Structure formats: C-alpha cells, structure tokens
Amino acid sequence: MAMVMLGIMLALLLAGFPMMMPLLAATVAAFLFYLPDLSLQLVVQQMIGGVKPAALIAVPMFILAADIITRGHSADRLVDVVMRFMGHIRGGLAVSVTAACALFGAVCGSTQATVVAVGGAMRPRMLKAGYNDSFSIALIINAADLAYLIPPSIGMIIYGVISGTSISELFIAGIGPGLLIIALFSIYCIWYAKKHNIPVEPKASWGERLSSVRRAVWPLGFPAIVVGGIYGGIFSPTEAAAICVLYALILETLVFRSIKLREIFDIALSTGAVTSVVFILIAAGAAFSWVLSYAQIPQQLIAAIGLEGAGPIMTLVALNIAFFVGCMFVDSIVVILILVPIFAPLVQAAGLDPVLVGVLITLQVAIGAATPPFGCNIFTAVAVFRRPFMDVIRGVPPFLIILFAATVLIVAFPPIALFLRDLAFR
Amino acid sequence: EEWKFAIEEIPGSIMDSYAQEFKQRIEAKTNGDVTVKIYPLGTLGTPTELVEQVADGVVQFANVSVGNLGTIVPESQIFLLTYTLPSDSDSVSKLLGSSPVIYDQLGQDFENKGLKLHRLYSEGPQVWTTNRDIRSPADFDNFKMRVMVSPILLQAYEDLGASPTPLAFGEVYGALQLKQVDGQVNPVSAIEEMKFYEVTDYMIWAGEQELVTSVLSGTDWYETLSPARQQLVSDTTAELQDYIHGIVDRFNAEKLEKIKAARPEIKMVQLSDAERAAFRERSQATHAAYVDIVGDRGQSLLDALLAEVEAL
Amino acid sequence: MTTHQTIAQGATMRPSRSIAGRLFTLLDAVIGKAEMYVLGWGIIIMALNTIANVFGRYLFSQSIYFTEELNEFLIVIITFMGLGYVTRKGRHIRMSALYDVLPARARKLLMILIAAVTAVAMLALAWYAFEYVAKIARRGRVTPALQFPLYLTYIWVVLGFLVTGIQYLLTVFRNLDLADTDVYISYSTVDAYEDPEISEVMHLYNQDHPAEDDTGQASANNDNNTR
Numbered sequence: 029m030a031m032v033m034l035g036i037m038l039a040l041l042l043a044g045f046p047m048m049m050p051l052l053a054a055t056v057a058a059f060l061f062y063l064p065d066l067s068l069q070l071v072v073q074q075m076i077g078g079v080k081p082a083a084l085i086a087v088p089m090f091i092l093a094a095d096i097i098t099r100g101h102s103a104d105r106l107v108d109v110v111m112r113f114m115g116h117i118r119g120g121l122a123v124s125v126t127a128a129c130a131l132f133g134a135v136c137g138s139t140q141a142t143v144v145a146v147g148g149a150m151r152p153r154m155l156k157a158g159y160n161d162s163f164s165i166a167l168i169i170n171a172a173d174l175a176y177l178i179p180p181s182i183g184m185i186i187y188g189v190i191s192g193t194s195i196s197e198l199f200i201a202g203i204g205p206g207l208l209i210i211a212l213f214s215i216y217c218i219w220y221a222k223k224h225n226i227p228v229e230p231k232a233s234w235g236e237r238l239s240s241v242r243r244a245v246w247p248l249g250f251p252a253i254v255v256g257g258i259y260g261g262i263f264s265p266t267e268a269a270a271i272c273v274l275y276a277l278i279l280e281t282l283v284f285r286s287i288k289l290r291e292i293f294d295i296a297l298s299t300g301a302v303t304s305v306v307f308i309l310i311a312a313g314a315a316f317s318w319v320l321s322y323a324q325i326p327q328q329l330i331a332a333i334g335l336e337g338a339g340p341i342m343t344l345v346a347l348n349i350a351f352f353v354g355c356m357f358v359d360s361i362v363v364i365l366i367l368v369p370i371f372a373p374l375v376q377a378a379g380l381d382p383v384l385v386g387v388l389i390t391l392q393v394a395i396g397a398a399t400p401p402f403g404c405n406i407f408t409a410v411a412v413f414r415r416p417f418m419d420v421i422r423g424v425p426p427f428l429i430i431l432f433a434a435t436v437l438i439v440a441f442p443p444i445a446l447f448l449r450d451l452a453f454r
Numbered sequence: 455e456e457w458k459f460a461i462e463e464i465p466g467s468i469m470d471s472y473a474q475e476f477k478q479r480i481e482a483k484t485n486g487d488v489t490v491k492i493y494p495l496g497t498l499g500t501p502t503e504l505v506e507q508v509a510d511g512v513v514q515f516a517n518v519s520v521g522n523l524g525t526i527v528p529e530s531q532i533f534l535l536t537y538t539l540p541s542d543s544d545s546v547s548k549l550l551g552s553s554p555v556i557y558d559q560l561g562q563d564f565e566n567k568g569l570k571l572h573r574l575y576s577e578g579p580q581v582w583t584t585n586r587d588i589r590s591p592a593d594f595d596n597f598k599m600r601v602m603v604s605p606i607l608l609q610a611y612e613d614l615g616a617s618p619t620p621l622a623f624g625e626v627y628g629a630l631q632l633k634q635v636d637g638q639v640n641p642v643s644a645i646e647e648m649k650f651y652e653v654t655d656y657m658i659w660a661g662e663q664e665l666v667t668s669v670l671s672g673t674d675w676y677e678t679l680s681p682a683r684q685q686l687v688s689d690t691t692a693e694l695q696d697y698i699h700g701i702v703d704r705f706n707a708e709k710l711e712k713i714k715a716a717r718p719e720i721k722m723v724q725l726s727d728a729e730r731a732a733f734r735e736r737s738q739a740t741h742a743a744y745v746d747i748v749g750d751r752g753q754s755l756l757d758a759l760l761a762e763v764e765a766l
Numbered sequence: 767m768t769t770h771q772t773i774a775q776g777a778t779m780r781p782s783r784s785i786a787g788r789l790f791t792l793l794d795a796v797i798g799k800a801e802m803y804v805l806g807w808g809i810i811i812m813a814l815n816t817i818a819n820v821f822g823r824y825l826f827s828q829s830i831y832f833t834e835e836l837n838e839f840l841i842v843i844i845t846f847m848g849l850g851y852v853t854r855k856g857r858h859i860r861m862s863a864l865y866d867v868l869p870a871r872a873r874k875l876l877m878i879l880i881a882a883v884t885a886v887a888m889l890a891l892a893w894y895a896f897e898y899v900a901k902i903a904r905r906g907r908v909t910p911a912l913q914f915p916l917y918l919t920y921i922w923v924v925l926g927f928l929v930t931g932i933q934y935l936l937t938v939f940r941n942l943d944l945a946d947t948d949v950y951i952s953y954s955t956v957d958a959y960e961d962p963e964i965s966e967v968m969h970l971y972n973q974d975h976p977a978e979d980d981t982g983q984a985s986a987n988n989d990n991n992t993r
C-alpha cells in the first residue's frame with residue numbers, strides 16, 4: 029500500500045499536476061483499494077481540520093503585514109539600515125538575512141511566516157546586490173527553519189509532551205545547535221559571495237549609518253512588536269502579526285503616505301490568494317497523513333527495518349533518517365505524534381538522553397520543511413515569490429548538506445546541545 | 455475482527471491505560487478473535503473529529519473528555535458546571551458508575567446523535583495551576599484563566615470571578631510561559647504530562663470539578679454486533695469502572711510526587727471549606743447558562759442529577 | 767528587454783472569441799468577482815477580529831470569546847473559496863520538471879490530461895464534501911463559542927471544490943482548441959510565471975550579468991522566453 033501511494037504520488041508530481049493532486053490522489057487510492065468500507069467524507073473532514081489549528085492564523089497575518097510594508101517604505105528603510113552596517117562586508121547581506129530569519133523565526137515560531145516577512149523584504153535587495161535568486165530563496169527557506177530550534181518551539185513542546193521530557197530543558201538545549209547552524213550558514217554565505225564575486229558597497233560613514241537608523245525609527249517598531257510583544261507575553265504570535273498589520277497600516281497610510289487606503293483591498297486579496305495556495309496543501313497533507321496513521325504504515329515500515337537491540341549510534345542514525353524522510357512527505361507535527369511513541373522504547377533501551385533526541389528530532393523536522401517535494405517553506409516561497417517550484421528548490425542542496433553536517437556534529441558531540449542544558453539544570 | 459480504539463491522550467496516560475486494559479481483556483475473552491488497535495492523541499485528528507469518526511464507525515471506540523463533546527451532545531456539558539458533582543473522588547466514581555440519570559436519560563441524548571455511551575469515568579479532581587495564590591473570587595480579579603472553548607466553562611469561570619481565556623490545548627504551555635494567561639485547569643495527571651508545573655507557581659485544589667471522560671461507540675456499528683458481543687462490551691466496560699478508578703488514584707498520586715520532585719518550590723494549596731463556599735455560592739449562576747443552552751431538557755437533567763448527588 | 771516583455775505578456779488574459787467561449791468567459795468573470803470579494807474581505811475581517819481581541823483584552827480586560835472561532839471559519843472559507851480563485855489565476859504550485867522539457871504540442875495534451883483528472887477529483891470531493899456537510903447539518907452540530915450551525919460554516923467547502931472543478935473543466939475546454947498554440951493553465955491564463963516587480967529586478971540583474979547563466983534565474987527566464 030505504501031509503495032502504491034508513493035508511486036501515484038511521484039507520477040503525478042513529475043507530470044506537473046498541481047501539488048495538491050499527488051497528495052489527494054494517493055489518499056483517495058488508499059481509500060478505494062485498501063479501506064473500501066470507509067467514506068471519502070473523511071478526506072473532507074481531515075482537509076477542513078487541517079487548516080483550522082489556531083496557530084496557523086499567524087501565517088496569513090504575517091503575509092498581510094509583510095505585503096503592506098514591502099509595498100510601502102518600511103521594509104526598504106529597515107533593509108537600508110542592514111546595508112549601511114553590513115553592505116561593505118563580502119557576503120554581509122546574506123549573513124544578515126540568515127540572522128534576521130533566525131531571529132524572526134525563533135520569536136514568531138512559524139517558518140512560513142518567516143519566509144514571507146523576512147524573505148519578502150530582503151530578497152529583492154539580495155537580487156539587486158547580485159545574488160542568484162535560487163541561492164537567495166534557498167537561504168531564506170532554510171534559515172527560516174531555525175524557528176523550530178530556538179524557543180519557543182511548538183515542535184519541542186509536542187515532543188516534550190509525547191515523550192515526557194522537560195520542555196524547559198529542550199528549549200535551552202535547542203539554542204546551541206541553532207547558533208551552530210547560523211554560524212555554518214554564515215560561513216557558506218561568505219564563501220559563496222567570494223566565489224561568485226558579489227560586489228560590496230562602499231563602507232558607509234557613521235553619519236550615513238545614523239541617518240539610515242533615523243529614517244528607520246518608525247519601522248523599527250516592527251521588530252519591537254514581534255520580539256517584545258511575544259517574549260514579553262503581551263501577544264500570541266498570531267496577535268503580534270495582527271498588531272503588525274495595524275502598525276503597518278498606520279505607518280504606510282498616515283505617516284509615510286505611501287499606500288492609499290483603497291489599495292488595502294488589493295493587498296488583502298493577494299494575501300488571500302497566497303494563503304489559499306499554501307493552505308490547500310496543508311489541507312491535502314492532513315488527509316494524506318490521516319490515511320497513513322489509520323493504516324499504521326509508519327509502524328509497519330519501522331518494524332520492517334528491525335531496530336531492536338540497536339546501539340545508541342545506530343538508533344540515532346535510524347531516528348534521524350526516519351524523521352527526515354517522514355517530514356519530506358508529511359506535516360512535521362503529525363510526524364512527531366506518530367513516530368515518537370514508536371521510537372520511545374528503542375531510545376530508552378539504547379540509553380539515550382531524551383533531550384538530545386528531542387533536539388535532533390526537532391532539527392530533522394526543521395530540515396523537512398525545506399526539503400522537496402513537500403515542504404511548507406517551499407510552498408510558501410513559490411506562492412509568495414511567484415517563482416517556479418524547480419527554481420525554488422534548485423539552490424537547496426548546499427543547505428541540506430550543511431544541515432546534515434550539523435546533525436552529524438551534534439550526534440558526534442552531544443555537548444553542542446547539552447552543554448547549556450547541563451549548565452542550567454544539572 | 456479488529457476494533458479500533460481512539461483516545462485523546464498520549465501513550466502512557468490514563469486513557470491509554472484504559473484502552474490497553476480493554477484491549478487485553480477483550481482479546482483474552484475472545485481468544486484473539488477480536489484484536490484491538492489503539493490510536494493515541496492526534497494521530498486520527500482532534501477529539502471532535504474522533505467523535506465524528508466513532509459515530510460513523512470509522513473507529514469502533516473512542517475515549518474523549520466531555521469538555522470536547524459540547525458541540526455534539528450539548529446535554530453532556532452538565533459535567534462542566536462547577537460545584538455540581540460531589541467533592542470526593544469515591545462518591546464521584548460511584549455516581550458515574552451507576553447513575554440512572556446518566557445511563558438512562560443522558561444516554562438517550564447520546565443515542566440521538568448516533569453515539570452509544572458505554573461509560574463515563576473521572577480522571578480526578580481538577581486543579582488550578584496559577585502564577586499567583588487564589589483564595590477567593592476577589593483574587594481572580596484580572597486573572598486570565600485558560601479554559602477549553604466551551605460556553606459553559608467560559609461562563610463558569612466568569613461567574614467564579616476570573617477572565618476566562620479560551621485557548622487550544624497545545625498552546626497552553628507556551629502561553630503560561632510567556633504569561634499570556636495566568637493559569638489553567640486540569641487534573642494532576644495532565645499537569646504532569648503537559649509539564650504545566652514547569653511554568654506556574656501554584657497548584658490549587660478548589661474542589662469545583664472533576665475531569666469526566668466518556669467511552670463511546672457509534673450506535674450504527676454497535677447494533678451490528680451480536681447480542682453476545684454486545685454483552686461482552688458491556689461486561690468489560692463495567693469491570694473497567696473499578697479498575698480505572700484505582701488507576702486514576704494511583705496515577706494522580708504518583709504524578710503529584712513527580713511534580714514535587716521536579717519542582718520542589720511549587721506551592722500546593724488546598725482551599726478550606728470556607729474558601730470553597732465563597733466560590734460555590736457564585737457557581738449557582740452558571741446553572742442558568744446551562745439551561746439557556748440546552749433548554750428545558752437541561753433543567754430536568756440538572757434537577758435529576760442534583761437529586762442523585764443529594765441522595766448519595 | 768525581450769525577456770521582460772515576454773513575462774509581462776504571459777500575465778495578460780486572453781479572451782475567447784466563440785459564442786460558447788464568451789458565455790464561459792462571462793461565467794468565469796462572475797465567479798471570479800465573487801471569489802475576489804470573499805478572499806479580500808476574509809483576510810481583512812480576520813485582521814480586524816484579531817486586533818479587536820487584543821484591544822479587548824488590554825483595554826477592557828475582556829477577551830472576545832468568539833475570536834478564534836471566527837478566524838477558524840475565515841481560514842476555511844479563504845482556503846477553499848480561494849482554491850477556485852488561485853485555479854483561475856493559474857497560481858497552484860506545480861513541480862513541472864518533466865512538463866517543461868516537452869514540446870509545445872505534448873505540453874498542451876498533458877495540460878488537458880492534468881486539467882481533466884483534477885476536475886474529476888475536485889468534483890468528486892465537492893460531492894463528498896456535500897455529503898459530509900449534510901450529515902453535520904442532520905446531526906444539528908453547532909460551533910462551540912457562538913452556538914452557530916456548523917454546517918453553515920462548512921458549506922463553502924462544497925462550493926469551493928465545485929467552482930474549482932468547473933474551472934478545470936473550462937481549462938480542458940480552452941485547451942481543446944489545438945489551433946491556438948498557447949497552453950492555458952486555467953480558462954483565462956496562459957502558462958507562465960509572472961511578477962512584474964521581480965521581473966523588473968531580474969531584468970536589471972540580467973543586464974548587469976550577461977555571462978551568468980549557470981543556475982537559477984537566467985536560465986529560468988530563457989525558459990519563459992521560448993513560450
């Protein structure tokens with residue numbers, strides 16, 4: 029059954045069907061051939077249920093806010109500040125994008141929202157600076173993944189609950205690996221800029237820097253709302269996004285007068301379209317993963333591998349591969365819900381630290397969001413940047429290699445994750 | 455023959471213990487003719503979706519808490535009223551085990567929605583975990599209490615003096631940590647499993663409620679069973695009533711010890727009878743809201759249940 | 767310069783000239799208008815609703831008890847009614863690796879197949895969505911906070927699938943005219959990725975970097991150029 033579903037999926041995928049079809053067709057095939065007693069009403073139930081989680085509302089809200097500030101002046105002024113400070117360093121812009129994605133993603137917790145909000149503002153500037161588009165998009169969608177690793181992280185919360193692991197410890201253990209990946213991405217960015225001879229801007233004087241900051245005083249309210257509002261406990265991420273929309277409207281229509289009120293409908297329409305493009309895939313993915321769960325396919329596949337009595341390293345390798353492959357096709361939360369209980373006895377038998385396991389799982393889940401064929405970050409980038417799917421994924425491989433390297437490093441040197449945890453809790 | 459049993463909690467939880475024991479006994483009694491497969495939290499959807507699936511016979515059994523039944527069987531929200539059930543767990547268990555009001559009258563309301571109500575059981579007293587001490591309704595001033603999205607619960611906590619804030623279960627930990635809400639309410643077992651004690655300072659027993667859960671099948675599927683099989687299910691769920699009461703007591707005691715060990719500085723507060731009385735008095739207003747939502751049917755159910763409680 | 771123009775042309779709509787074609791164009795336009803309103807206002811109301819809840823909580827110490835429920839309803843309507851709109855605009859995400867290397871005629875035939883199969887799937891889902899919604903209506907389900915009939919919040923899913931199915935049928939119809947060499951990704955949209963703002967940037971970029979065509983943008987634009 030798994031093979032038939034995979035076959036149908038790949039065939040439709042390669043033929044160029046709209047992406048919801050491979051997922052839906054595989055699901056429907058499973059119903060018709062293997063679960064003939066069940067009504068396809070369930071597909072509809074799960075599709076509707078898939079888009080309803082409250083946390084997902086942050087995505088359209090951040091898309092709307094980003095749409096307003098990139099059409100107006102705010103985004104430009106914010107990026108100007110970055111350029112004045114980092115533009116003279118080779119690769120400086122790309123490193124800034126990495127850091128901005130990591131910070132924004134960490135705070136708001138949504139990788140898709142990060143792709144839109146940071147990517148929407150920074151990508152045009154990267155193109156102007158001479159970066160290749162595939163590189164720029166791949167950097168954005170991969171750096172956005174750090175949303176999962178740096179607290180607060182919904183993936184870690186769910187892992188913590190399912191496995192009975194302290195969520196506070198998980199949160200702290202995610203910081204080291206997050207910083208490691210930021211560092212690795214930055215090194216790659218600088219190397220890339222050197223290799224492709226991306227021109228640098230003349231170094232800005234302190235006067236120019238100060239004036240750019242002054243021009244950006246109002247727009248600097250956005251990071252303040254997101255970081256201060258969420259970490260300060262004033263807003264949920266969704267609410268912070270909505271407040272950003274309000275702030276963006278006030279700035280762009282009243283202060284900068286760059287957008288007329290009647291343009292708002294067009295911006296909302298475009299936000300709605302992007303939301304629909306991405307959310308229909310989340311919906312189809314929910315139906316797809318329901319069938320997998322119901323038929324207990326992951327359990328069967330893992331039992332077939334036969335991992336009983338494996339040592340700690342073998343268990344970790346298998347675990348990383350299982351979560352990575354799972355997240356290529358299925359929504360990350362569902363993967364955690366299904367796979368963690370299956371692996372729990374193996375992890376315990378191998379004597380592994382559940383916090384280390386949680387960090388590794390979260391990392392794989394993060395990687396999965398930017399790994400073809402099915403990844404929310406990819407879908408979001410295609411929808412928002414209006415580039416063909418193939419262009420969006422073309423630049424991904426180097427980042428995947430870096431993320432794998434990070435995985436290997438953490439497996440080989442667990443203190444990368446556990447040092448801060450031990451410092452705080454032991 | 456395979457029966458699928460879906461639960462809204464994680465592996466290792468009280469509901470999981472229930473389902474595992476049910477599986478063991480059914481498989482033993484049928485010599486393996488019937489096998490039971492258990493689907494834990496989230497693998498088949500939200501609790502509401504599970505109830506739809508059990509009504510449609512997609513899964514044969516489901517164990518969901520009554521807080522998640524409000525939109526399907528509104529009458530069941532009677533168990534969300536505060537200070538309505540007895541305040542000691544043994545009496546609650548006795549009531550839930552044998553009440554004619556529940557199994558004859560309320561059971562009919564389930565039947566009307568295509569649901570066969572096998573059993574109700576309690577997961578133990580609800581406990582408030584909060585970031586400040588709550589002793590009286592006045593202490594609830596400007597206090598954002600997370601509750602399930604249920605009009606009755608919202609009303610109930612407003613009546614007790616708090617600002618109830620509905621929030622999805624998965625987001626409660628983050629909201630407590632970031633102080634978006636000041637407290638939440640759940641039994642000890644859930645507080646330990648969800649790690650809420652990591653992000654709150656007080657655990658308060660106010661005796662206002664227990665967490666009641668329901669074991670359900672779809673009537674359509676249940677009626678296809680032979681009388682012998684129906685008897686098997688009804689006998690087994692009846693046996694499990696005492697079994698699960700023991701498990702709940704043990705779980706809550708063990709998990710309370712775990713919490714004390716993991717976070718010794720958390721303050722545990724038992725409200726005195728006098729303190730409870732102040733809340734109890736305010737809870738009377740919520741009854742009207744229940745009757746508003748459920749209608750005359752609600753009034754007669756409520757009167758009958760209160761009479762039963764009185765007679766215990 | 768040519769690159770830029772080609773992309774810009776891809777974005778323009780092509781009216782059909784036959785009588786049936788005009789009728790379909792009208793139908794297409796009416797449905798499109800309705801979808802636009804639902805999408806745009808859905809997003810605006812969602813923002814207002816969320817903002818109001820924040821203000822309610824801090825200014826009046828009173829959360830709006832139905833904020834989350836209204837947002838749930840809006841996201842369902844945006845996703846599924848939007849489905850028709852993005853289909854019209856040819857905005858669905860596709861992995862077109864194989865499709866892109868085919869000759870124009872084969873591409874057109876493949877598009878007919880894709881649109882036909884997708885139309886059948888969407889219409890089937892519309893039917894099962896209808897059954898599902900009818901069942902919910904029969905059972906008298908209400909929403910938790912507002913106690914509003916649940917089926918009224920889901921009925922849009924049926925409509926969304928139905929409209930999308932029709933849209934794909936129209937696409938089949940449009941592509942059946944094999945004399946027209948353009949491949950239509952929806953009834954009114956020629957297959958091309960477009961974004962005027964970005965293509966402007968790309969144009970500048972290509973002028974500055976004439977030699978660069980190793981990966982990404984430059985070759986992607988050449989791709990578009992051949993259509």
Ligand code: NA
Pocket residue numbers: 133134135136137174175176177178179180181182
């Ligand atoms: Na995060």
Ligand code: NA
Pocket residue numbers: 355356357395396397398399400401402403404
């Ligand atoms: Na993926």
